Amino acid sequence: MSPTTVLSTDxxxxxxxxxQWSEWIWRHFGGLQSDLYGDDDFDGHLAASRAGDVILTRLEANRHRVVRTPTMARTSEVPYLKIVAPWQGSAIVHQQSREACARNGAWVIYDTTxxxxxxxxxxxxxxxxxVPLTAVQDRKLRIEGLMARPLGASGISRVALETMRNTYLELPNMSEQAARGAGETIKQLVELSLLELAGRETMLTQREALRDRxxxxxxxxxGDPGLCVDSIARTLNCSRRHLYNAFAGEGETIAAYIQRMRLEACIRELRQRAGPERPITEIATSWGFGNPSHFSRLFRGHTGMSPTEFRRGG
Structure with missing residues (x-):
């Protein structure tokens, strides 16, 4: 029977x-910052088991974010590829200037290094x-272009998804030897999924490539206050229609994406404690917000707090 780590805020x-949740997330996942969108009410549950050297964790919690900075990545002891596969809710993964959203029936993979x-x-x-990073290095896969991509809809990545889920659910009933074998199967299926994705990536659609650009x-x-759909179209030498088509199905417009990225840049800067504090208006202006009142309204809607409250308690 595979040993299980169980953590609960109950x-x-x-x-x-x-x-307490932030501390658990930091320890269990090898160095991650966590925040709760400014919410006061929170509960979370985490149960982790091993299938050989593959770690499977079920995480149930209220809404929250996690961040791994370049410094945290450099100091990590064990390099992993990490997969998030929702049963409920959604996860939006940002890595290497890419973004991928996973819901039930899909998974996204990213690199902890x-x-x-x-x-x-x-x-x-x-x-x-x-999954240990070494598990997919034997075939010299160029994983950089495969991170933060959605998988699981069909093909071998769908098989991998069902195998990961079933393995987690059945681990309590497995012997240690069987669990190790299940872990090896997961590693093989993840590698095959990445190989299949790499084959598709050689024929990236123009829409996917434009979205990345x-x-x-x-x-x-x-930080450019003039950043907008028109300025992007001029720089990338394409029409507004092509830009809108590239973002079709993403769940937000290009303008909403720009606004969210600006807000998250301000949030990161307001979290920093080193050195003298910059005025909040100066931070907002440096990230392209021209109207302080508009910025404050957007910030409160995004975090549940004013910028000043966030700086004091975030």
């Missing part, structure tokens, strides 16, 4: 749950699978 005083951010904007029930351009020019 026995923690409500006002202490957020801090690089910086990333995961948004869980609603209550979630996720399966998190950590848009996001990369936005990341480089967030």
């Amino acid at each position: 026995e923690i005083a409500p006002r202490e749950r957020g801090l 690089g910086a990333y951010e995961i948004d869980n904007p609603e209550r979630v029930d996720h399966l998190i699978v950590m 848009i996001r990369s351009h936005v990341q480089r020019h967030l």
Whole structure:
């Protein structure tokens, strides 16, 4: 029977749950910052088991975010590929200027040796699978272009999804030898899924390629108050219609994406404690917000707090 680690906020005083959860997330996943979108009410449950050297964790919690900075990635002891596969809720993975959303029936893979951010904007029930990076290095896969891509809809990645889920559910009934074998199967299926994805990536649709170019351009020019659909179209030498088509099905418009990226850049800067504090208006202006009142309204809608409250308690 595979040993299980179980952590729950049920026995923690409500006002202490957020801090305790952040500490658990930091320890269990090898260094991750966590925040709760400014919410006061939180509960979370985490149960983890091993299938050989593959770690499978079921995470049930209120909405929250996790961030792995470049410094955290450099200091990590064990390199993993990490997979988030929701049963309920959604996960939005940001890595290498890309963004991928997973819901029930899909999974997204990302690399713990690089910086990333995961948004869980609603209550979630996720399966998190950590596969040693060495498991997919034998075939010299160029994994950089395969991270933060959605998988699981069909083909071998669908088989991998069902295998990961069933393995987690049945681990309590497995011998240690059987669990190791299940872990090896998961590693093989993940590698095959990435190989299949790599084959498709050689024939990336123009829409996918343009979407990546848009996001990369936005990341480089967030501080430009003139950044908009028209300016992006001129720089990338394409029509507004092509830009809108590239973002079709993403769940937000290009303008909403720009706004969210700007807000998250301000949030990261307001979290920082080192050195003298910059005025909040100066931070907002540096990331392209021209109207302080408009910025404050957007910030409160995104985090549940004013920028000043967030700086004091975030």
